[in-house]
Structures are given as C-alpha cells and as structure tokens.
Amino acid sequence: MAFNNTDISAFKNVWVFCEQRQGVMMPTTFELISEGRKLADELGVELYGILLGDNVDGIAKQLGGYGADKVLVYNSPLLKEYTTDAYTKVISDAVEEFKPDIFLFGASNIGRDLAPRCAARLHTGLCADCTHLDVDLDGYIEYLRTGSSLDVEGMNFDSKLFDVKTNLKMTRPAFGGHLMATIVCPRFRPAMATVRPGVMKRRDFDAAKAESVEILHPEFKLDASDIKTEILEIVKASKKLVDLIGAEVIVSVGRGISKDVEKGIKLAEELAEVLGGVVGSSRACVDAGWITADHQVGQTGKTVHPKIYVALGISGAIQHKAGMQDSELIIAVNKNADAPIFEVADYGICGDLFKVTPLLIEAFKAEKAKKA
Amino acid sequence: MKIYVCVKQVPDTSGKVAVNEDGTLNRASMDTITNPDDLNAMEAALQLKDATGCKVIAVSMGPPPAEGMLRQLIAMGADEAILISGREFGGSDTFATSQIIAAAINHVGLDEEDIVFCGRQAIDGDTAQVGPQIADKLEIPQVTYVADIKKDGKDVVVKRMLEDGYMTIKVKTPCLLTCIKELNTPRYMSVSGIMECYSKPLTILDFDALKDEPLIELDTIGLKGSPTNIYKSFTPPQKGVGVMLEGDGKETAEALAATLAAKHII
Known part of the structure; x- marks a missing residue:
C-alpha cells in the first residue's frame, strides 16, 4: 500500500525525536517529551519517543519518566554518530510505517539539519523554532488572551479548510521577534515542528513511568552506501560552555x-x-x-x-x-x-x-x- | 565546475520595523538588504572561484526588484545570476520555495562537480529550512552550519559547527553547504565589477519556464499550495512598564538590593 499522507485520518499519535550525542540524551529532549505529553493528552493518543544510536537502550527508559508511553529504538553502528543521510532514511521510513499525526524535533543544530530534510522527503509541512504549541482550541485562545496583542473576544477561530479543534497550532516568532505567527499544516501528515530549546517546561520525573515505558525495536533497512558523507573527526569544545538555559x-x-x-x-x-x-x-x-x-x-x-x-x-x-x-x-x-x-x-x-x-x-x- | 549560491533579499529587521494594524509587516516602510548569511555563502563561492576558476551563479527567488541585489552580487564577482520570479510562486513556504529553487537549478543543470551554497538562515523567517529541503529535492548530500571549507579533489572537507564543538566531514560533490558568518568576511563590490555588472547575464525564470520541470508539483507551490499556512499572526504583548529608579549612586544600589531582599528574591 502506497504511503498517502493526505489521508489525515490514517495518522495517529505524537512523536518526539530524541536527540542523543555520544550516548547522552540532549536535555531539550526532556522538554519536548514533556510538551509532547500535553499534546498527546489533548488528542487522547499515545506519545512515542524515537531514538536512534548505537546500543542506546540504556537511555530510553528515562523518556518514560517525562511522559513517553513508548520508545522506538533503532540501534546500528551506522547510527552511532549523527549523519543527515542515515537519520533521514530511518526516520522517514519509520514515519511511513507507523504514521504519526504530530512529530516534534528540538531546534538544535542537528534538529534543524534533520527535520527539514525529513519534511521534504515525507512531503509535509514543517514549522521552525516554535515557542508555543496547542491542539486544544480553548487552550490556544487562552494563550492568545495573555500572550498576544489580539482582542480574542468575538474573533473567528473557525476555518473552512481544516478542523481547528484537532490540528496542531504552531506559534513562532518571525522578523526577529517583531511578529508572532501561528502556523498550521492542514493537508498533509505528520504536522512537523522544531521547538526552541529552553522554552518548553520539563515535567517532574516520574520513576514509576520510567520503569513501565514500553521499548520497541522495529526492523529497519540501512546500508553504509546510503550515507554520502564521512565524519573524519568530532571535536568537543575544550572550554566548558556556559549553561544559560539552566541558570537561575x-x-x-x-x-x-x-x-x-x-x-x-x-x-x-x-x-x-x-x-x-x-x-x-x-x-x-x-x-x-x-x-x-x-x-x-x-x-x-x-x-x-x-x-x-x-x-x-x-x-x-x-x-x-x-x-x-x-x-x-x-x-x-x-x-x-x-x-x-x-x-x-x-x-x-x-x-x-x-x-x-x-x-x-x-x-x-x-x-x-x-x-x- | 559550477557553484550555485542561493540568496534572498530580506527586510532589514535590525532597524526599525513597522507593523500594520492587521498584524502583517509593513514592508514598504523598511529597507531591504541581501540576507547576511548569504553574503558569507557568496564569499565562500568566490574564494573557490579564485582558487579553481569555477563559475559562480547567484540564484534568488523573489519579486522583480531583487534584480538590483543580484546585480550587486555580480559586482562582487558572480559570473551570472538567475531570478526566479512569478506571481504563482508568491507566498510559498519553505517546502514550496525549495522545490521551485531545486527545479531552477535542475533546469540550468547540476553536474557531478557542482556545489550549491546557501546561507545558514534568512533573518526574516529564521527557519534554516530551505537549504536542507533543496538538497533533498535534488537528492544530493548536505552539510549545514559550515565554518570552514577545503576542496580535496572531487570531495569537499568541511568543518560543521555544533553547539558543543564541531565535526569535520568529508562530502562528495554535488552537494549543498549552508554557511555561517564565522566562515569568512564577505568582500566588497569591486570598481570593475560595478562597471561590468550590467553586461553579465541575468536570466529571469518565470512560471512558464519552470512549470514542466519534474521537481515541481504544481499543486504544492505558492500561497495556496504550500503545506503550511498562517492561521493567525499577532504582535507580542508589551510588558507592563517597570520602575525607573532615581539616581545612579550608592543609595540607588542599596535601595534596589533592599527591595529585592525584602521580596526574598535575593
């Protein structure tokens, strides 16, 4: 059966790309899982993490602690370090197989390399650097009431083109922050977004949920010949970088x-x-x-x-x-x-x-x- | 060997930005500039031209006045320019834009040794999406956040920046690279370049020129066809005005510290 991403009703669940570097989860991933949980609850669906790497099962459970129901883990020596080609192929194939409705990425230098490539391959829309996400319309209106200059009373939120109550509403700054825009992706699935690090609030860690999270290992195809780049070296910054996002x-x-x-x-x-x-x-x-x-x-x-x-x-x-x-x-x-x-x-x-x-x-x- | 440099004319958001009452940007009131990162991409291309004698083609999608910007890039050293311009293309999101630009590059021809350069991102949308999406449409490898470039035979060796360090990556041509400002300092237009910039070719590709290209899907371009649409736009709220403290001396500092201590903030 061919992949038809205009058949909106065939797509379900919220996915988060779980970025790890050298086997350590990037902190933004936990913010995204926390936010993904909110969206999954608004839709009444499951939250999946998708984790790529080499032998990374050990860091998958913690995703459950922040709200993931299931984690799809793809292990391969070819996925140990990030390459655009390998990650795009495995992720795009997984999307075609499992058909998520919503797919979030962190707007890191890697997320901003990967997400647009996947969106182009999957023929769907992607909204960059989001700072606010809503499915629930009342929640969105409440956000506008306090977070915008708009007078929401008497405003028309309906659309002839799509269901405003189930579509993801993705809000982001534009023109250097002079304007905010809320973007929708009504005709194709998944609706994809990259999310600014440090913006979404991390939930409290739930140890019981971390234990009960379901870890899955779907089959996948990846060959060295799929990767057109070669990593010659990886250099970590010698100086300890300042942690602005975690600072009080x-x-x-x-x-x-x-x-x-x-x-x-x-x-x-x-x-x-x-x-x-x-x-x-x-x-x-x-x-x-x-x-x-x-x-x-x-x-x-x-x-x-x-x-x-x-x-x-x-x-x-x-x-x-x-x-x-x-x-x-x-x-x-x-x-x-x-x-x-x-x-x-x-x-x-x-x-x-x-x-x-x-x-x-x-x-x-x-x-x-x-x-x- | 050819190098395509993708450039965008953008409103200068570092200056005064006027917003219309309906929440859209008042573009007429703003200056336009060549997107800053794109100038680094152009400089990188010109350095490769200086070293190898390759041809540099500036490519832009935008309204007809973008021709002026392209003439400036020719004056900087580009050999020719392509302006993709048509009513049907207006309002395109990144997905739609990338397939139109990819189709234009394909139309002119992408050969084995060619490279496509882009800036990291444009200052109007800050998305950084069009580069990777062009690469996917053209089915060529990409490297983003490039801070150093060395040509090594048919390969290119680049330094790719991460938040916590960098990678050195070898990539075969044809490929697409997105450039950051740390890569170089863009040169100025030369006097001879300015004299000659109107005698070099500038091709305009409109809808009719590209509509039969295989990389274009006619139902996913322009405002109506773009996969993403704007649902609402608004200006962020102004924060309530705070307190301007009197003076700038010792008493002022002590009063502030005492206030914060009383509120248990420090």
Whole structure:
C-alpha cells in the first residue's frame, strides 16, 4: 500500500525525536517529551519517543519518566554518530510505517539539519523554532488572551479548510521577534515542528513511568552506501560552555562595555558570582569577538527565563528582548534613558555600568551578608 | 565546475520595523538588504572561484526588484545570476520555495562537480529550512552550519559547527553547504565589477519556464499550495512598564538590593 499522507485520518499519535550525542540524551529532549505529553493528552493518543544510536537502550527508559508511553529504538553502528543521510532514511521510513499525526524535533543544530530534510522527503509541512504549541482550541485562545496583542473576544477561530479543534497550532516568532505567527499544516501528515530549546517546561520525573515505558525495536533497512558523507573527526569544545538555559540568574553585557571590554566582563562576572549566576551577552558582543557565542541571549542565541536577568549596557534590540523578556525579574542598567531595554525592565537604572555595577555588587553583598 | 549560491533579499529587521494594524509587516516602510548569511555563502563561492576558476551563479527567488541585489552580487564577482520570479510562486513556504529553487537549478543543470551554497538562515523567517529541503529535492548530500571549507579533489572537507564543538566531514560533490558568518568576511563590490555588472547575464525564470520541470508539483507551490499556512499572526504583548529608579549612586544600589531582599528574591 502506497504511503498517502493526505489521508489525515490514517495518522495517529505524537512523536518526539530524541536527540542523543555520544550516548547522552540532549536535555531539550526532556522538554519536548514533556510538551509532547500535553499534546498527546489533548488528542487522547499515545506519545512515542524515537531514538536512534548505537546500543542506546540504556537511555530510553528515562523518556518514560517525562511522559513517553513508548520508545522506538533503532540501534546500528551506522547510527552511532549523527549523519543527515542515515537519520533521514530511518526516520522517514519509520514515519511511513507507523504514521504519526504530530512529530516534534528540538531546534538544535542537528534538529534543524534533520527535520527539514525529513519534511521534504515525507512531503509535509514543517514549522521552525516554535515557542508555543496547542491542539486544544480553548487552550490556544487562552494563550492568545495573555500572550498576544489580539482582542480574542468575538474573533473567528473557525476555518473552512481544516478542523481547528484537532490540528496542531504552531506559534513562532518571525522578523526577529517583531511578529508572532501561528502556523498550521492542514493537508498533509505528520504536522512537523522544531521547538526552541529552553522554552518548553520539563515535567517532574516520574520513576514509576520510567520503569513501565514500553521499548520497541522495529526492523529497519540501512546500508553504509546510503550515507554520502564521512565524519573524519568530532571535536568537543575544550572550554566548558556556559549553561544559560539552566541558570537561575544571568548577568548579561552589551555594547555598553566597549569603553573597557575586559573590565566590563569582569564586573559582570563578579555580579553574577554574588547572585549565584552566569554571564550572558547580547549579539553585539559576540559579533565583536569580546565573548564566545555560547553566552549569547536572543533570537539567534538562546531563549532564557531565569529568576533574575541583569542587563548591563544592553540597548535592548527586539532580537535580544525576544530571548529574555520572559525572565521573572529584569534589572537594566543603561546610560541612555530611552533605551528599549527599559521597556521590559522591572527595575531600571539610568547610569554608566562601570559606575553602577560595582555599587550593585557591594549592595547585594551587604544584603546577602545580613541574611547569612 | 559550477557553484550555485542561493540568496534572498530580506527586510532589514535590525532597524526599525513597522507593523500594520492587521498584524502583517509593513514592508514598504523598511529597507531591504541581501540576507547576511548569504553574503558569507557568496564569499565562500568566490574564494573557490579564485582558487579553481569555477563559475559562480547567484540564484534568488523573489519579486522583480531583487534584480538590483543580484546585480550587486555580480559586482562582487558572480559570473551570472538567475531570478526566479512569478506571481504563482508568491507566498510559498519553505517546502514550496525549495522545490521551485531545486527545479531552477535542475533546469540550468547540476553536474557531478557542482556545489550549491546557501546561507545558514534568512533573518526574516529564521527557519534554516530551505537549504536542507533543496538538497533533498535534488537528492544530493548536505552539510549545514559550515565554518570552514577545503576542496580535496572531487570531495569537499568541511568543518560543521555544533553547539558543543564541531565535526569535520568529508562530502562528495554535488552537494549543498549552508554557511555561517564565522566562515569568512564577505568582500566588497569591486570598481570593475560595478562597471561590468550590467553586461553579465541575468536570466529571469518565470512560471512558464519552470512549470514542466519534474521537481515541481504544481499543486504544492505558492500561497495556496504550500503545506503550511498562517492561521493567525499577532504582535507580542508589551510588558507592563517597570520602575525607573532615581539616581545612579550608592543609595540607588542599596535601595534596589533592599527591595529585592525584602521580596526574598535575593
């Protein structure tokens, strides 16, 4: 029977691509499994993880702990390291065999290589870098009520083209975060999305569900001749990369440190240390070569929502705000009283960061000492 | 050996962006630029041209004014340009766009030693999807996030960036590579290039030119045919205005620290 992906009713269940590197699950996978669980519950269907690698059964069970009902595991020496060709073939064949309705990928450098290739092969739609996903229409309307500028009362949510109650609604920023768009994939299946790392909330780990998750090993065909690239070496970054997504406090620097870059970064480090956090940056500092790209917050960097975000000398371009405006508390220091960063700041100080930051360090130290 | 460089003319989202009342982008109010990553792709192609004498063809899909951008790329050093332009193509999503561009490349011809370069992603949509999707339509291997390129006989050896390091990958031609800004610094247009840019060939491929290409499915192009559609679009809400603290001295810092301590935030 030929694969017909316009026969919508033949497609069922939610799938998540579970990315592992060197046998370790990427943390974003757990966020996606958690979000996938929500969508599967809204549809009343099962959640599957699909895991490719070499001898990776040992890391499959933890997916159950975050909400997966079943995990499809594909083991082969040819799948040990990621290659576009091998992963695309195995995943596309699996989709044709099992026909999932929804398929999520993390928007990592690998997910963004793999998902579009699979979508092209499977002849279906893919929405990039989603920050919000809904099946349930009421939930989507509630999201718009608080998360958009739209007046949802009296708005028409019906469509002549598709069932608005069962189709996945995929919301993402566009034009550098100036606009948000909700995308649908009404005519083909699966509806595919890549999801921004750090945006979806991870569920609490359920040890009992991790034990009861069903692990399956479907048969598959893969030959060395399917792979047109050859990996010559894999090099891990020698320096430990900063964990912005997991940080509770982030102190970020912007173009305002240009007067004395070294001192500006040192002040941010000191303030971050006092508050128990890490140092982030705007794109300008990364582009100027002052700090490495793993520190970058924003539309092309990382999306973060720490408890405290301190912006030192960051003007607040919309691309930067898109990555940090959902922080629980934002403190901004900038010389320019009209800087857009103050539009999202809970507390703003108009002043020179080289003057203000040392004062903040002392003041926070003093308050912490009182509590100790 | 030919190199195709896929380029896109985009609104400059780093400047002021105006949004219409209905939530769509007011493009008329914005400057257009060549997508930044695509200039790195063009530079990579021109460096291979400098080394091997190969031919560089700039390819873009867009409305007729994109011709101006293509003339600039010829002035940078491209040998010719192709503009894919037609009402039927308008509103295409990444799937639809990639099959149209793949069909255009196939129409001109993709030979054994050829390479297709793309930028990593365009700043208007930030999807990074069109490159891999062109590669799949053309049935050629791809490497994305390329930060270094070495030609090695019929193979290309590239450095592919990951979040936590990189891979060195050998790939046979024909192949498609997507380039990141770390790869190089794009050159400027040369004076002689500017003088000659209108004398070099610029071909316009419209719907009639491509409609019989086997890689195009006529029911999955354009706004209506695209697999994905926009359901709603909106502007993100503005956060409530916070407090601007008085002054920038010691008292201000101490008052802030005391407030946060009282709220048990620190």
